Each structure stands twice: as C-alpha cells, then as structure tokens.
Amino acid sequence: MTLRVRVSVFSILLLLASLAVSVGATPARAVTAGDVVSARPTTVYLLPGKLLEVPVNAWHVLYRSTSATGALNTVSGTVLVPKASYALGKRPIVGYATGTHGLGDQCAPSASMREGREAELAFVSLLLLKGFAVAVTDYEGLGTPGTHTYMAGVSQGHAVLDSIRAAVRVPGSGLSAAAPVAVMGYSQGGASAGWAAQLQPSYAPELRLKGAAAGGVPADLRAVAAHLEGGPDFGLAAAAGVGLDAAYPELDLEADLNERGRALMADAADDCVGDLDKLAGLRFSDLSPVDLLNQPKWQARLIENRLGTLTPRVPVFLYHGRGDQIIPYAVGQTLRSEYCQAGVNTRWVSLPAPDHVTGAVEGGPLAVEWLTLRLLGLPAFGNC
Template identity: 55%
Template structure:
C-alpha cells in the first residue's frame, strides 16, 4: 500500500490547487567511513529509497556504486543499510536488465567486516563474476548493522530478508545505475546468505509485491535456528552460535543477552562485538554452559523470537533452488530437508540439490548450478522440480 500513498497525495494536492513538492533524490555521500553513518533523522522515504551514494572505481567492464538505502528492521523500524550495486557496462540486448540481489555469507558482526569493506570477497569469483558475465546487475547488501551503527542482526531472517529485497529496489532507484524497475529479479545466497535469500523470497509477496521475483537460490540455509543451535553446541562451529546470540540480542531488545552471561561470557561479549568470521574457530567445541549462568535459548522469549525467524511459514511465490552438503558440519542437512518438504507441500516449485561435501566445498561445487538455475529463470524456462 505504501507505494500508492505518494501518488494519491500528489493527486489530492493538485485537485485543491497546491503545487506538489518534488521528492529529493539521492545525494552524493560523504567520503571515507563517514559514508556508513546515516543522517539522523533519516530523510523521508520508503524502503528501498537511496539516501546517498558514490561511484566505485570501474573494473573489468563493470561499474560499481556504494549506496546507503532505507530498509526496515526485524521489528519494522525504519533503518539505513549500506550495500553495493554492480552493473555491466555492456548494453543489455533487449528489455530490462535482470537484477540478482545477493545475500552474502558470514563475514562477522563487526563494522569492519561489512561485505562492502571485507576482503577477500570469497563469493566474487564463485558467483558474482559469473552473474556479471551474463550481463546481469548484482546488488549486494551489507545487512543491518554491518558498517552502519548498531549491532549486526546476524542470521535474523526478518531483518536480512528485508535488506536483500531493498537492495534490489535501491538498484533501480539510483538514476546513475541506469537500471529500470519492473524487470526480473532473483535472490541468491549461501550459508547466512542462504537464509537471507530464502527470507527475501518468503517476505517479497507481502513486503515488495511490485517486484517481479522469478527465482531464489538458497544454499546451506539456516532454516531453523533452534535446530542449528543444537547442532553447533559442542561442535567445531560453536563460534557461529555465539555470533547468532549476538545477532538475536541486537535485533530484539527484550532478549537481554548480557543478563545470562557469566564472567567468561561477559568478556567475550565485551571484546568480540567487532569479530570477523576468522574469529569463530577460536571457540570450537565450546558449549553454552561455558559462557552463561543459565541457557537463554530455553527461555520463552528467546524461543518466541527463534520461532518467528524459522523459515517455511510463508512459502515463496517464486521457484526455489535449495541445496545443501551431505556432511555439512556447520548447518545441519536435516533442517534444510524439512524446509524442502514444507515448501513442496505448499506447492512451491522446488529444485533440490545435495552435494557430497561439507559446508565450504558445497558452496564451491554448487556455484555453476546456481548461475545456470538463475539463467533459466531469467530466460522464462519452467523449473525442473523434484519434490
């Protein structure tokens, strides 16, 4: 409904003889890291509007743009998120150039780890370069609280999905990109990004009904955070569970993570708010009891928020490619299989893929299939479902 409000107001103003005031367009952003600090208060607008931007150096036939755009938090509050829009400089042959909104995999929770800052960009050679090579535009969100003020809402799907959707909107609302609204859009991501892409798919029909979403590719997807937490407890990836606790605490004020922490937990909470992904393996084989006086995940308020961020309740309208590693040591295969069954039962066109690999090797093995799957969706081919 919100997208109709401004046109209606303009029409009413014209009828009563009041000239409408043109909406301010995106403005150049400040240099350096000041770009990542939004104006306060945010200028008026709607999700996907670009607040400010700057051009990035052109590389290998691609022009990039750094953008600060409006989105919404997990609780529906207006926020600003940074990200990048990458556009091939070669003309699109006909029609409207497709856009893939890429949800990045885990970079960490610190501002210095934002995808637009963090190097190396491990997804670039696997996915992004191939997408750009097909002539598609690519939007890559930094997510809430990565780069921008506030804590990063790591693996909180209702925040991440909106950031992914609004990155696609922002790509068409920055005139410099030359991208037009109304063209085909896809969401893609792996690991944390698999959750972000799948959540974008679930939220899009109600949150962004104007988008022509033609496909979703989500791999290594944390569909059920409770099941993922049980899997990580005592395992090599326990550090990801710590980051997830930080993320939920950042998204929902009432969870109050510090109230559950013992001395060791308080030290981690105080020193690891800027942690990047390389830090997580320093906590391998840890347990929740090592850091807490009582388990917050057993509390009703935490359980409610975990359930709220479980995928499957709002099946996407677009076809979905779900894929996972058979021996994924970070995100359990079983909860991804459950999501597949739920989507299939709801009538979603699901293509399911399993790879003989663990978490990282599966991402590498699946990259070509992901790009081919999205190419078929942009070409209008019917998906090959295997429910």
C-alpha cells in the same frame, strides 16, 4: 545564543514551513524502504593489492530498509552493473546475499570487495558475465552504525529486497523497476535469500521476482545452535545470539550472561568470521547461568525466524552438501519437505560436498545456471 532565542528561531522556522505548505508548496515525499540515501562510485577488485579490477560500473550505496521489528533503518551495500549493454530486454537484477562475514564493520562485503578480499565475487562474477546487474547487501548493522543483526532472517530478507529496489534508484545505473529479478545466497546468504522469497509477496510485491536460489540454509536456528554447541564452530552460534539480541532488544542477552560470557561477547563484537574460532569448544552453559535457548523470549524469536512457515510464490532452488559439518543436512531436507508440502515449485540438489564451504563451491555455479533460466523466462521443474 540563549536557549530561549534558539527555541524562538526554531518556532519561527516551523511556522514558515507550515505556511509554505498551506499556500500550495509541494511537501517532501515520505521516506520509504528502498530509497537511496547516498550512492558514490566505487571500484571492486578480485584480488588484494588492487589487482584485477572487476570491469563494471559500481556504487557503494546507503539505502533505507526495515528492521525485524518494522522500524525504518539504513543499510549499506554495493550495486554492480556490467558496462556492456544488455540486448535481451530489461537488464535482470540479482539480489546477492553473502554468507557469514562477521560482526565488525570492517568485515562488510562492500569493504572486502573494495579491498580485493571477497571470495564470493567468484559467484557474483558469474552473474555479471551473464549481463545481470547485482545488488549485494551488507545487511543491517554491518558497515553502518549499530550491531549487525546476524541471522535475524526477517531483517536480512528485507535488506536483500531493498537492495534491489535501491539498485533501480541509483542515478546512472540504467536499471528498470520493471526488470526481472532473482535472489541468491549460501549459508547466512541462503537464509537471507529464502527470507527474501518468503517476504516478497507482502513486503515488495512490485518486484518481478522470478526465482530464488538458496544453499546450505540454516533454516532452523535452534537446531543449528544445538548442533554447534561444544564444537569447533560454536562461535557462529554465539554470534547468532548477538545478532538476534541486536534485532530484538527484549532478549537482553547481556543481562543473562555470566562474567565470562560478557567478556567473550564484548571481545567478539567486532570480529570477522575467522576470528570467531576463539569460541571453539564452548557451550551456551559456559556463557550463561540460565538455559538461554529454552527461555520463552528466545523460543518465540527463534520460531519467528524459522524458515518454512511462509510460502514463496516463485520457484526455489535448494542445494545442500551431504557432508556439511556446520548446517546439518537434515535441516536442509526439512526445509525442502516443508516447501514441497506447501506447494512451492522446489528443485532440490543433494551435493557430495564433504563440508560446508565445498557445498558453496559445488552448488554456486548450478544455482547461477538455474537462476539464469528463470530470468530468461523458461519454466522451472521441481523434484518434490
């Protein structure tokens, strides 16, 4: 078939479609954030080797969300619903935001849950045992085409909120759009939960959000990056640079890197979090001849992605380990102070945890119990 014939056929089809609409055919509904692209049953395991299957109905979903710059995108995730009926009204839904998994698609939470290597299923299971449904986003670009927009808070907040919307729209989930909902996360997930709470009033006002629990929150990316430079966890700061560059193309990170920086970033582009140790001890000056963090284009986006500039309208539970070596304790304290000053009903818990991971272990069960009370309709009492 020649190009001219192809064009002619295409034109006829367009004409027929327009005639159908003109005689009263119902046009297709516009695609919106939270729409389900596909949902297929999946199985989730607690241990590798397909051991200890989690006894839930689960779906791997592709759903519509919104990028940091406002474009419609497609994100993947997992929806888990307990098999037992829920006797206390409409089953609550928790948008669970995982911590850092890495940049490669194989690192996505949906993949690790299917393969029995998802550590955060321990916290997800606590929510499932309460009878709650849980929607776990993979975030933009993790498990789907494109680069993961790691630490682009606006994108991550959208992905969390839209995972809840999508959970309701999964055929057979039995979930209600009028259900009470909550969001929870730690580290990257803490930032994502915080952003979901901040964005919900304008982005997803129909969701009946009752509370947000956020731990080990990297609220100020610039302060965290300065802390990580030259240290054993510098790879996390470098990965955040890759993620923000993916979210905001005008940053054009590759153009500002030196030869070594381009090679290292290309090598890290498909790494999981444990592989980022290869960047330990480096500084941004080792990767670029320019002062990246002080460039106006980077400063603008870092400020835009700083938590605390918007006000959640629901109670917030913040927790942070005093010995956190990755996210400075002072960063968490500042977020608490800013929320309190803005009038947010904030509950702050200072944990004795000697490191970042222990902070998740100590604070996760406390966050689950706090969220449970909010989902059951009990009032929250802050400690500002």
